[in-house]
Amino acid sequence: MTAPAAIEVRQLAKRFGATTVLAPLDLTVPRGAIFALIGHNGAGKSMLMKLLLNIVQPSEGHANVLGMPTSQLRGEAFTRIGYVSESQEMPEWMTVGALMAHLRPMYPRWDDAGLLEELDLPAERKIRELSRGMRMKAALASVLAFGPELLLMDEPFSGLDPAVRTELIQALLDRTHTEDPARATTIVISSHDLDEMESFATHVGFLQRGTLLFAQPIDALLTRCREVTVTFEGDVAASVRAKLPEGCVAAESSGAMLRFVDLRVHVEDHEGAIRALMPDAVQVQSEPMSLRTIFLALNKAPRAEERGRA
Protein backbone atom coordinates (compact mmCIF):
# COMPACT_ATOMS: atom_id res chain seq x y z
CA MET A 1 0.00 0.00 0.00
CA THR A 2 1.41 3.43 -0.86
CA ALA A 3 1.82 5.90 1.99
CA PRO A 4 -0.65 8.80 2.04
CA ALA A 5 0.59 12.21 0.89
CA ALA A 6 2.51 14.09 3.56
CA ILE A 7 -0.12 16.83 3.52
CA GLU A 8 -3.64 16.71 2.11
CA VAL A 9 -5.74 19.82 2.52
CA ARG A 10 -9.34 20.28 1.35
CA GLN A 11 -11.17 23.60 1.43
CA LEU A 12 -9.25 24.66 4.51
CA ALA A 13 -10.09 28.21 5.56
CA LYS A 14 -9.48 30.53 8.48
CA ARG A 15 -11.49 33.58 9.43
CA PHE A 16 -11.35 35.86 12.43
CA GLY A 17 -14.80 37.47 12.64
CA ALA A 18 -15.42 39.09 9.28
CA THR A 19 -11.74 38.93 8.30
CA THR A 20 -10.67 36.10 6.03
CA VAL A 21 -7.06 35.25 6.75
CA LEU A 22 -7.04 32.14 4.54
CA ALA A 23 -9.61 31.61 1.79
CA PRO A 24 -10.68 27.96 1.24
CA LEU A 25 -7.70 26.17 -0.23
CA ASP A 26 -6.80 22.72 -1.55
CA LEU A 27 -3.25 21.46 -1.33
CA THR A 28 -1.41 18.16 -1.69
CA VAL A 29 2.24 17.87 -0.72
CA PRO A 30 3.79 14.53 -1.77
CA ARG A 31 6.15 12.58 0.51
CA GLY A 32 9.77 13.65 0.22
CA ALA A 33 8.94 17.07 -1.27
CA ILE A 34 10.72 20.22 -0.19
CA PHE A 35 7.81 22.62 -0.47
CA ALA A 36 8.60 26.35 -0.52
CA LEU A 37 5.71 28.41 0.79
CA ILE A 38 6.12 31.93 -0.54
CA GLY A 39 4.12 35.14 -0.27
CA HIS A 40 4.32 38.67 1.04
CA ASN A 41 4.24 39.60 4.72
CA GLY A 42 0.79 38.81 6.06
CA ALA A 43 -0.11 36.46 3.17
CA GLY A 44 -1.04 33.65 5.59
CA LYS A 45 2.04 31.39 5.51
CA SER A 46 2.42 31.10 9.29
CA MET A 47 -1.32 30.66 9.68
CA LEU A 48 -1.34 27.74 7.23
CA MET A 49 1.47 26.08 9.19
CA LYS A 50 -0.35 26.59 12.48
CA LEU A 51 -3.48 25.01 10.99
CA LEU A 52 -1.41 22.03 9.81
CA LEU A 53 0.01 21.62 13.32
CA ASN A 54 -3.38 21.90 15.09
CA ILE A 55 -2.10 25.00 16.92
CA VAL A 56 -5.01 26.89 15.36
CA GLN A 57 -8.35 25.31 14.37
CA PRO A 58 -9.82 25.94 10.91
CA SER A 59 -13.07 27.83 10.29
CA GLU A 60 -13.93 25.27 7.62
CA GLY A 61 -12.44 22.41 5.63
CA HIS A 62 -10.00 19.83 6.86
CA ALA A 63 -6.39 18.72 6.59
CA ASN A 64 -4.52 15.45 7.01
CA VAL A 65 -0.82 15.29 7.77
CA LEU A 66 0.99 11.95 7.41
CA GLY A 67 -2.46 10.44 7.00
CA MET A 68 -3.75 11.82 10.33
CA PRO A 69 -6.51 14.44 10.60
CA THR A 70 -4.94 17.58 12.08
CA SER A 71 -7.75 17.79 14.65
CA GLN A 72 -6.36 14.57 16.19
CA LEU A 73 -2.73 15.64 16.33
CA ARG A 74 -1.37 15.43 19.82
CA GLY A 75 1.24 13.67 21.94
CA GLU A 76 2.87 10.86 19.99
CA ALA A 77 2.09 12.37 16.58
CA PHE A 78 4.60 15.10 17.39
CA THR A 79 7.41 12.56 17.55
CA ARG A 80 6.90 12.35 13.75
CA ILE A 81 6.38 16.05 12.99
CA GLY A 82 8.93 18.81 13.58
CA TYR A 83 8.31 22.57 13.72
CA VAL A 84 10.90 25.30 13.66
CA SER A 85 9.93 28.94 13.62
CA GLU A 86 11.76 32.22 13.52
CA SER A 87 10.44 33.11 16.94
CA GLN A 88 11.18 29.69 18.43
CA GLU A 89 10.78 29.56 22.19
CA MET A 90 13.69 27.78 23.82
CA PRO A 91 14.55 26.88 27.43
CA GLU A 92 17.02 29.74 27.82
CA TRP A 93 18.57 28.45 31.03
CA MET A 94 19.63 25.10 29.56
CA THR A 95 22.90 24.37 27.85
CA VAL A 96 22.72 22.99 24.33
CA GLY A 97 23.90 19.60 25.61
CA ALA A 98 21.29 19.59 28.38
CA LEU A 99 18.56 20.40 25.87
CA MET A 100 19.55 17.41 23.77
CA ALA A 101 19.68 15.16 26.85
CA HIS A 102 16.25 16.45 27.94
CA LEU A 103 14.64 15.72 24.58
CA ARG A 104 16.35 12.37 23.86
CA PRO A 105 14.01 10.10 25.92
CA MET A 106 10.90 11.60 24.32
CA TYR A 107 11.68 10.38 20.82
CA PRO A 108 12.00 6.72 19.79
CA ARG A 109 14.23 7.44 16.78
CA TRP A 110 16.46 10.06 18.43
CA ASP A 111 19.96 10.22 16.92
CA ASP A 112 22.15 13.23 17.67
CA ALA A 113 25.46 11.47 17.02
CA GLY A 114 27.84 13.98 15.48
CA LEU A 115 25.09 16.57 15.04
CA LEU A 116 26.47 19.25 17.38
CA GLU A 117 29.94 18.92 15.82
CA GLU A 118 28.43 19.06 12.33
CA LEU A 119 26.67 22.31 13.22
CA ASP A 120 29.63 23.62 15.20
CA LEU A 121 27.43 23.96 18.31
CA PRO A 122 29.09 24.16 21.75
CA ALA A 123 27.29 21.66 24.02
CA GLU A 124 28.32 23.49 27.21
CA ARG A 125 26.95 26.93 26.20
CA LYS A 126 23.65 28.18 27.67
CA ILE A 127 20.96 28.84 25.08
CA ARG A 128 20.52 32.43 26.27
CA GLU A 129 24.18 33.07 25.44
CA LEU A 130 23.87 31.91 21.84
CA SER A 131 23.92 34.24 18.84
CA ARG A 132 20.86 34.32 16.56
CA GLY A 133 22.49 31.93 14.09
CA MET A 134 23.52 29.53 16.84
CA ARG A 135 20.03 29.57 18.38
CA MET A 136 18.59 28.58 15.05
CA LYS A 137 21.20 25.84 14.74
CA ALA A 138 20.19 24.56 18.20
CA ALA A 139 16.51 24.65 17.23
CA LEU A 140 17.24 22.79 14.01
CA ALA A 141 19.45 20.23 15.81
CA SER A 142 16.65 19.52 18.28
CA VAL A 143 14.25 18.57 15.46
CA LEU A 144 16.72 16.90 13.07
CA ALA A 145 17.81 14.56 15.88
CA PHE A 146 14.39 12.93 16.17
CA GLY A 147 14.17 12.17 12.44
CA PRO A 148 10.79 13.79 11.69
CA GLU A 149 8.80 12.49 8.73
CA LEU A 150 7.40 15.97 8.24
CA LEU A 151 9.20 19.19 9.09
CA LEU A 152 7.47 22.59 9.02
CA MET A 153 9.86 25.53 9.07
CA ASP A 154 8.55 29.08 9.35
CA GLU A 155 11.16 31.53 8.06
CA PRO A 156 13.96 29.61 9.77
CA PHE A 157 16.80 31.49 8.13
CA SER A 158 15.64 35.09 8.28
CA GLY A 159 18.28 37.49 9.56
CA LEU A 160 21.09 34.93 9.35
CA ASP A 161 24.27 35.58 7.40
CA PRO A 162 24.76 33.71 4.11
CA ALA A 163 27.45 31.40 5.49
CA VAL A 164 25.23 30.22 8.37
CA ARG A 165 22.24 29.86 6.03
CA THR A 166 24.26 27.66 3.69
CA GLU A 167 25.51 25.58 6.62
CA LEU A 168 21.97 25.10 7.96
CA ILE A 169 20.54 24.17 4.57
CA GLN A 170 23.34 21.65 4.03
CA ALA A 171 22.75 20.07 7.45
CA LEU A 172 19.02 19.98 6.73
CA LEU A 173 19.44 18.27 3.36
CA ASP A 174 22.11 15.84 4.61
CA ARG A 175 19.95 14.70 7.50
CA THR A 176 16.58 14.54 5.77
CA HIS A 177 17.07 13.48 2.18
CA THR A 178 17.84 10.14 0.61
CA GLU A 179 17.58 8.73 -2.91
CA ASP A 180 14.26 7.16 -1.93
CA PRO A 181 11.55 9.88 -1.69
CA ALA A 182 9.32 7.52 0.32
CA ARG A 183 11.92 7.57 3.12
CA ALA A 184 12.90 11.22 2.86
CA THR A 185 11.53 13.84 5.23
CA THR A 186 8.89 16.09 3.72
CA ILE A 187 9.79 19.73 4.38
CA VAL A 188 7.52 22.76 4.18
CA ILE A 189 9.52 25.94 4.47
CA SER A 190 8.38 29.54 4.29
CA SER A 191 10.89 32.13 3.21
CA HIS A 192 11.27 35.46 1.49
CA ASP A 193 14.58 34.46 -0.09
CA LEU A 194 13.32 33.18 -3.40
CA ASP A 195 16.72 32.57 -5.03
CA GLU A 196 17.62 30.37 -2.08
CA MET A 197 14.28 28.54 -2.26
CA GLU A 198 14.74 27.92 -5.98
CA SER A 199 18.16 26.40 -5.29
CA PHE A 200 16.84 23.51 -3.19
CA ALA A 201 13.02 23.31 -3.09
CA THR A 202 11.20 20.79 -5.29
CA HIS A 203 7.72 22.36 -5.06
CA VAL A 204 6.39 25.86 -4.55
CA GLY A 205 3.12 27.32 -3.32
CA PHE A 206 2.29 30.99 -3.65
CA LEU A 207 -0.04 32.58 -1.11
CA GLN A 208 -1.33 36.03 -1.90
CA ARG A 209 -3.44 37.85 0.68
CA GLY A 210 -4.80 34.56 2.01
CA THR A 211 -5.43 32.95 -1.39
CA LEU A 212 -3.31 30.07 -2.65
CA LEU A 213 -2.68 31.10 -6.26
CA PHE A 214 -0.90 27.86 -7.17
CA ALA A 215 1.06 24.95 -5.74
CA GLN A 216 3.14 22.84 -8.08
CA PRO A 217 6.59 21.38 -8.79
CA ILE A 218 9.11 24.20 -9.30
CA ASP A 219 10.23 22.71 -12.64
CA ALA A 220 6.67 22.83 -13.97
CA LEU A 221 6.28 26.45 -12.84
CA LEU A 222 9.57 27.50 -14.44
CA THR A 223 8.53 25.77 -17.67
CA ARG A 224 5.15 27.45 -17.91
CA CYS A 225 6.32 31.02 -17.20
CA ARG A 226 8.42 33.01 -19.69
CA GLU A 227 9.22 36.67 -20.14
CA VAL A 228 8.40 37.83 -23.64
CA THR A 229 9.70 40.89 -25.49
CA VAL A 230 8.11 41.72 -28.85
CA THR A 231 9.19 44.46 -31.25
CA PHE A 232 6.85 45.77 -33.94
CA GLU A 233 7.42 47.94 -37.01
CA GLY A 234 5.43 50.97 -35.83
CA ASP A 235 3.99 52.51 -32.70
CA VAL A 236 1.48 49.70 -32.07
CA ALA A 237 2.65 47.97 -28.88
CA ALA A 238 -0.03 49.60 -26.69
CA SER A 239 -2.87 48.40 -28.92
CA VAL A 240 -1.49 44.84 -29.02
CA ARG A 241 -1.06 45.00 -25.25
CA ALA A 242 -4.75 45.84 -24.80
CA LYS A 243 -5.67 42.58 -26.58
CA LEU A 244 -3.30 40.21 -24.79
CA PRO A 245 -4.96 36.92 -23.85
CA GLU A 246 -5.64 35.99 -20.22
CA GLY A 247 -2.59 34.48 -18.57
CA CYS A 248 -0.31 37.11 -20.12
CA VAL A 249 0.46 39.44 -17.21
CA ALA A 250 2.65 42.31 -16.05
CA ALA A 251 2.52 43.86 -19.54
CA GLU A 252 4.39 47.06 -20.34
CA SER A 253 4.51 48.83 -23.69
CA SER A 254 6.47 51.69 -25.11
CA GLY A 255 6.28 52.72 -28.77
CA ALA A 256 7.13 49.68 -30.82
CA MET A 257 8.11 47.46 -27.89
CA LEU A 258 5.88 45.20 -25.80
CA ARG A 259 7.02 43.20 -22.80
CA PHE A 260 4.91 40.77 -20.77
CA VAL A 261 5.00 37.53 -18.82
CA ASP A 262 3.26 34.51 -20.32
CA LEU A 263 2.05 32.12 -17.63
CA ARG A 264 0.55 29.65 -20.07
CA VAL A 265 3.57 28.25 -21.90
CA HIS A 266 2.91 24.69 -23.00
CA VAL A 267 4.80 24.40 -26.29
CA GLU A 268 8.52 24.01 -26.94
CA ASP A 269 8.53 26.63 -29.70
CA HIS A 270 7.16 29.45 -27.59
CA GLU A 271 8.55 32.19 -29.83
CA GLY A 272 6.75 30.53 -32.75
CA ALA A 273 3.51 30.49 -30.74
CA ILE A 274 3.87 34.22 -29.98
CA ARG A 275 4.60 34.98 -33.65
CA ALA A 276 1.41 33.12 -34.59
CA LEU A 277 -0.48 35.25 -32.04
CA MET A 278 1.14 38.50 -33.21
CA PRO A 279 1.72 38.24 -36.98
CA ASP A 280 2.97 41.86 -37.19
CA ALA A 281 5.87 41.22 -34.81
CA VAL A 282 9.30 41.97 -36.20
CA GLN A 283 11.21 40.32 -33.39
CA VAL A 284 10.10 37.97 -30.61
CA GLN A 285 12.22 36.98 -27.64
CA SER A 286 11.05 34.48 -25.02
CA GLU A 287 13.29 34.14 -21.97
CA PRO A 288 13.16 31.73 -19.01
CA MET A 289 12.41 33.27 -15.60
CA SER A 290 13.60 32.70 -12.05
CA LEU A 291 11.24 32.05 -9.14
CA ARG A 292 11.95 35.60 -7.97
CA THR A 293 11.02 37.27 -11.27
CA ILE A 294 7.87 35.14 -11.52
CA PHE A 295 6.88 36.20 -7.99
CA LEU A 296 7.41 39.87 -8.87
CA ALA A 297 5.37 39.53 -12.08
CA LEU A 298 2.49 37.82 -10.26
CA ASN A 299 2.43 40.61 -7.74
CA LYS A 300 1.98 43.13 -10.52
CA ALA A 301 -1.04 41.26 -11.86
CA PRO A 302 -2.41 38.92 -9.24
CA ARG A 303 -5.94 38.64 -10.44
CA ALA A 304 -4.83 38.04 -14.05
CA GLU A 305 -2.93 34.96 -12.84
CA GLU A 306 -6.04 33.67 -11.16
CA ARG A 307 -8.02 34.16 -14.38
CA GLY A 308 -5.16 32.54 -16.32
CA ARG A 309 -5.64 29.34 -14.33
CA ALA A 310 -9.38 29.15 -14.90
Ligand SMILES: Nc1ncnc2c1ncn2[C@@H]1O[C@H](COP(=O)(O)OP(=O)(O)OP(=O)(O)O)[C@@H](O)[C@H]1O
Ligand atom coordinates in the same frame (compact mmCIF):
# COMPACT_ATOMS: atom_id res chain seq x y z
N1 LIG B 1 -5.21 35.81 16.01
C1 LIG B 1 -5.40 36.56 14.91
N2 LIG B 1 -6.47 37.36 14.78
C2 LIG B 1 -6.68 38.09 13.66
N3 LIG B 1 -5.86 38.10 12.61
C3 LIG B 1 -4.76 37.32 12.67
C4 LIG B 1 -4.47 36.52 13.82
N4 LIG B 1 -3.32 35.86 13.58
C5 LIG B 1 -2.91 36.25 12.35
N5 LIG B 1 -3.77 37.14 11.81
C6 LIG B 1 -3.66 37.78 10.49
O1 LIG B 1 -3.51 36.77 9.52
C7 LIG B 1 -2.78 37.28 8.42
C8 LIG B 1 -1.73 36.28 8.03
O2 LIG B 1 -0.71 36.26 9.01
P1 LIG B 1 0.53 35.29 8.91
O3 LIG B 1 1.34 35.50 10.14
O4 LIG B 1 0.07 33.92 8.60
O5 LIG B 1 1.30 35.91 7.64
P2 LIG B 1 2.69 35.46 7.00
O6 LIG B 1 2.44 35.18 5.57
O7 LIG B 1 3.31 34.38 7.81
O8 LIG B 1 3.52 36.81 7.13
P3 LIG B 1 5.10 37.09 7.40
O9 LIG B 1 5.79 36.83 6.09
O10 LIG B 1 5.10 38.53 7.76
O11 LIG B 1 5.53 36.19 8.51
C9 LIG B 1 -2.22 38.61 8.84
O12 LIG B 1 -2.99 39.63 8.22
C10 LIG B 1 -2.41 38.62 10.33
O13 LIG B 1 -2.64 39.92 10.81
